[in-house]
Amino acid sequence: MQSKITSGAMLKAMREKSPLVQCITNYVAMNIAANVLLASGASPAMVHAAEEAGEFAGIANALTINIGTLSTQWIDGMQTAAKAANAAGKPWVLDPVAHYATAFRRNAVADLLALEPTIIRGNASEIIALAGGESRGQGVDSRDPVEQAEDSARRLAERQRAVVAVTGAVDFVTDGESAVRIQGGSALMPQVTALGCSLTCLVGAFAATAPEDIFGATVAALATFAVAGEDAALGAAGPGSFSWRFLDALAAIDAETLDARARVSVA
Ligand SMILES: Nc1ncnc2c1ncn2[C@@H]1O[C@H](COP(=O)(O)OP(=O)(O)O)[C@@H](O)[C@H]1O
Ligand SMILES: Cc1ncsc1CCOP(=O)(O)O
Numbered sequence: 001m002q003s004k005i006t007s008g009a010m011l012k013a014m015r016e017k018s019p020l021v022q023c024i025t026n027y028v029a030m031n032i033a034a035n036v037l038l039a040s041g042a043s044p045a046m047v048h049a050a051e052e053a054g055e056f057a058g059i060a061n062a063l064t065i066n067i068g069t070l071s072t073q074w075i076d077g078m079q080t081a082a083k084a085a086n087a088a089g090k091p092w093v094l095d096p097v098a099h100y101a102t103a104f105r106r107n108a109v110a111d112l113l114a115l116e117p118t119i120i121r122g123n124a125s126e127i128i129a130l131a132g133g134e135s136r137g138q139g140v141d142s143r144d145p146v147e148q149a150e151d152s153a154r155r156l157a158e159r160q161r162a163v164v165a166v167t168g169a170v171d172f173v174t175d176g177e178s179a180v181r182i183q184g185g186s187a188l189m190p191q192v193t194a195l196g197c198s199l200t201c202l203v204g205a206f207a208a209t210a211p212e213d214i215f216g217a218t219v220a221a222l223a224t225f226a227v228a229g230e231d232a233a234l235g236a237a238g239p240g241s242f243s244w245r246f247l248d249a250l251a252a253i254d255a256e257t258l259d260a261r262a263r264v265s266v267a
């Protein structure tokens with residue numbers, strides 16, 4: 001289903017709401033993801049303990065779950081939070097970081113998929129493997145082009161009745177029926193750790209803003225990253241300066257700029 005409102009309008013609405021996003025993310029991503037949300041205009045909270053994750057999901061406007069640095073205790077928190085989000089009708093996003101790498105991760109992701117995430121966001125290798133294909137991923141890093149993951153994404157979206165976002169040089173978003181590609185970003189982005197994890201959290205912020213238009217919300221989050229990534233790359237000397245320029249670019253981008261520069265095409 002195509003979105004009725006533009007990515008720029010979504011960004012404006014997201015900033016007006018400044019949604020509280022519960023991010024269950026990994027140790028690597030916690031800081032950068034929180035900064036990405038703050039720079040974009042959302043309100044992050046990294047809350048993962050099983051003792052409180054469910055209660056917090058009742059307060060938050062959206063939940064994101066990322067399996068990057070997994071442990072049994074964290075899995076308890078993830079499941080409790082996902083169940084609470086479902087019970088409260090809140091959208092939740094799954095980021096299946098390197099789920100193909102070990103049996104522990106594969107089992108954790110299978111259990112989370114059974115809890116029906118609203119959105120799944122991963123790199124090409126993760127999405128190919130999640131749909132049952134042979135991926136060439138190496139640890140947390142993709143070794144497959146997004147084009148190769150497009151059919152997998154469509155199948156996964158249909159199977160899970162979720163919106164699936166595959167990221168890479170050109171992003172791909174599908175709900176199993178409609179699909180779009182989003183161009184932009186920078187080759188420096190995969191050289192900064194946890195930007196994909198941070199994007200997953202931002203997808204949560206947009207989903208919280210437009211729960212009735214999850215496809216459009218996902219596209220808006222990815223388009224925001226694409227345009228901010230282009231801006232940050234201008235004048236960046238490498239991954240280090242790109243990283244702080246990227247936060248500045250996220251904070252600076254406005255709705256009009258996003259609509260004028262987002263390169264979204266029907267796939
Ligand atoms: N080669 C590239 N050129 C432009 N943007 C990229 C490139 N690789 C990744 N990105 C962007 O980086 C962000 C994180 O995506 P990705 O690196 O695929 O996630 P992950 O970190 O989970 O592997 C996305 O916004 C994506 O569009
Ligand atoms: C390096 C690393 N190791 C475990 S999680 C993680 C971060 C992965 O971040 P991203 O998926 O955004 O590249």
Ligand SMILES: [Mg+2]
Binds near residue numbers: 097122123140196197
């Ligand atoms: Mg990732």
